[in-house]
Amino acid sequence: MGRSGILAGAERIEPAHGEPESATVAQAAVASARGAEVVLRRPDGTIVPLPPALTRLVAASLRELSAGHAVTVLPSETMLTPAEVGELLGLSRPFVSRLLDAGEIPSERLLRSRHRRVRLSDVLAFHARRESRRQGRRAVAGAAAEAGIPY
Known part of the structure; x- marks a missing residue:
């Protein structure tokens, strides 16, 4: 029995015509x-107060919607296949498999199977580390260029 793609079933909210402008107004009000x-x-x-965590989620979503971006909502504990991790990060499945083998991204093997699953929160942590290293390299290259040192 096949597994349906987690990312295909994720809640994706696309801003409709005129919504980025109203999202900008709402974002300013929340901020x-x-x-x-x-x-x-x-x-x-009836008025229902939103918990602080949901308020932060709404604020983050409003930032993206006001920029005209779609927002996808998934629980951070969602388990992904290596192919889904590759789709999410823009990497090939074989490259993701090498990252999993090297322990760069934690994964779990399914019982009595070769197949692995990866927690979305681990993928997001890997992505944050990767972006941090990328920004550090840019800063070093920029400093070297300013100092006239070949990099």
Whole structure:
């Protein structure tokens, strides 16, 4: 029995025409309301306060939507296949397999199987480390260029 792609079933929100502008207004309201309570008003008038974690999620989503970007929502504990990790990071599945073999990204083998699964939070941590190293290399190259040192 085949496994349906986790990324294919993820909740993806595309900004519709005019929504980036209203998302910008909402983002400014949330950003200026530091310490204020963000609430949901139900059709019957009942007000439900959003927990701080959900407020941060809404603020992050508003930033992306106001820039015209789509937002995809997945739990960080989602288990991905190496192919899905490659799709998410823009890498080939064989390269991802080498990263898993080297322990660069933690993975778990399925019982009595050659197949592996990778936790989304581990993929995101790997991506953050990779981006940090990339920024460090850019900073070194920029400093070397400013000093006239060949790099």
